[in-house]
Amino acid sequence: MAFKTSRRLTLAAAMGLLALAAGCDRPVSGPGAGSASFKAVDITGADYARELKLPDSSGQVRSLAEFKGRIVVVFFGFAQCPDVCPTTLLELAEVKKALGADGDKVQGIFVTIDPERDTPEVLQAYVGNYGAGFIALRGTLDETRAAAKHFKVFYNKVPGKTEGSYTMDHTAGSYVFDTQGRVRLFTRYGTGAPALVHDLKLLLAEKP
Numbered sequence: 055m056a057f058k059t060s061r062r063l064t065l066a067a068a069m070g071l072l073a074l075a076a077g078c079d080r081p082v083s084g085p086g087a088g089s090a091s092f093k094a095v096d097i098t099g100a101d102y103a104r105e106l107k108l109p110d111s112s113g114q115v116r117s118l119a120e121f122k123g124r125i126v127v128v129f130f131g132f133a134q135c136p137d138v139c140p141t142t143l144l145e146l147a148e149v150k151k152a153l154g155a156d157g158d159k160v161q162g163i164f165v166t167i168d169p170e171r172d173t174p175e176v177l178q179a180y181v182g183n184y185g186a187g188f189i190a191l192r193g194t195l196d197e198t199r200a201a202a203k204h205f206k207v208f209y210n211k212v213p214g215k216t217e218g219s220y221t222m223d224h225t226a227g228s229y230v231f232d233t234q235g236r237v238r239l240f241t242r243y244g245t246g247a248p249a250l251v252h253d254l255k256l257l258l259a260e261k262p
Contacts, residue, residue, distance in 0.1 A: 092256065093249035094230065094239040103128075103205045103229050103237045108165065108191040108198075111178040116163075116191060118235050125160045125254055126231040127241075130207045130224060132168035133180045138226045138243055139164075145247045146228075147184045152251045156258055159233070162188040167209040168222055169198055205229060232257050 097103075106128060107117040118126060127146055131139035143164065150157035164181050166172040169192050172180075177190035193201060202209055209224035226243035230253065238257060241250055 092239055092253045093245060094241040094253050096238070097240050098236070098238050100237055105204070106163070106165070106191070106201060108193040108201060111174040111181075111190050111192065113174065116189065118231060121161050121231075122235050123159075123233050125233060125257055126163060126235075127160065127228050127250075128163045128165065128205070128231070129228040130165045130167050130202060130205065130209065132166055132222045132224070133172045133176050134168070135222070138224075142226075142228060142243060143181070143184045143188070145250065146188075148247045149250045149254065150185075150187060152247065153254065153258075156255075158187070159258060160187070160254060164188060164190045165198075165201060166190065166192050167198060167202060167207075167224055169193060169195060230254070230257070232260065234262055 110116050146162045181188040181190045207225045228241045230239035232238050
């Protein structure tokens with residue numbers, strides 16, 4: 055079952071990257087364009103994934119604007135994800151640790167694509183497993199759909215083997231925003247923590 059889920063997520067990741075490519079068929083422009091060699095996909099100047107405004111697990115509405123001055127990494131997933139989601143969050147925790155004092159300048163944001171099962175209590179406990187500095191966001195079904203569309207994130211509910219059960223296929227990648235709140239990178243799942251450390255160091259070294 056885990057193997058089948060991984061295959062679905064790999065397909066979802068590919069579909070997400072195709073969507074990204076469709077939105078990046080023009081020369082990249084903006085801060086950092088062409089001036090740094092990132093391991094991730096450089097989407098500086100993209101006209102999508104520019105804003106995010108959803109309630110956190112305590113019900114407080116959060117937005118990207120409040121994290122200005124920090125690097126923000128946004129990932130869409132769900133708490134019952136068997137492999138991609140926990141691996142991504144664990145790698146980000148490793149990245150924050152590897153950056154030392156600069157790790158406090160990195161904010162991880164987990165957006166659930168499964169608000170029906172991912173209650174505020176479930177999400178708070180879930181991101182808490184990966185240490186301090188992670189925030190989980192949970193919108194309504196309509197809000198989740200709108201946020202995913204704006205980020206070009208694919209997701210789909212897939213019926214399970216038993217009545218009422220299901221899993222979620224979804225784009226397996228993260229968006230990285232610089233300290234000025236501008237979307238800069240799309241990191242593919244499986245790239246690894248060292249590559250993300252490399253990219254975040256470049257972003258942290260940039261002058262506003």
